[in-house]
Amino acid sequence: MTIKRMDHVGIVVDDLKAAAAFFAELGMELVGEAPVEGRWVDRIVGLDDVRVEVAFMRTPDGHGQIELTKFHTPVATAAEPNAPANTLGMRRIMFAVEDIEDVLARLQAHGAELAGELDQYKDSHRLCYVRGPAGIIIALSEQIG
Structure with missing residues (x-):
């Protein structure tokens, strides 16, 4: 079995409204916003007491999406702010x-x-x-x- 498609890319942000405005300026469309919490999400992400707000943004061609996530609890952490382009991981x-x-x-x-x-x-x-x-x-x- 192979994958069907890439569904979306997740980005954890500190200011959800500012991030959504940034991607809207780029031409992406806001397709949905919602609070997310509960034991089910705790189990999926492997954290306790998860309470987040998410916003999904879609590219104009309708094929690409990003999920912007603002963590209220637990508070988001930053490994290295403004990491350079050659840092390991998704850049x-x-x-x-x-x-x-x-x-x-x-x-x-x-x-x-x-x-x-x-x-x-x-x-x-x-x-x-x-x-x-x-x-x-x-x-x-x-x-x-």
């Missing part, structure tokens, strides 16, 4: 965009900062890494060739 999510400079400017208005520089790969793509909510890296790619 970035890449989005294909149409006008990278416009998207970058709109995200910067939501507190995003370039992790490096906006640059070009051959005659093919313009690319950059942006530090977004909870210090995660959002990669942006604009096809030009």
Whole structure:
């Protein structure tokens, strides 16, 4: 048996409203919000007394989703804030965009900062890494060739 699809990527955030606004500015659609708690979620995630709020955001093509999660209890922990791109583990999510400079400017208005520089790969793509909510890296790619 093989997997059917990748359902979503989970991102733990400290400010759920700000994170949802950031991804909405990127062009994602809020498809649902809910509080989640109870013994069933404790058993699934392996923590006690879990009480969270979640927001699901969907990409415009309808195929990709992220789950933004704000932990009220137990309080979320951070291993290393603003970890660099070469840190072990999941480091970035890449989005294909149409006008990278416009998207970058709109995200910067939501507190995003370039992790490096906006640059070009051959005659093919313009690319950059942006530090977004909870210090995660959002990669942006604009096809030009």
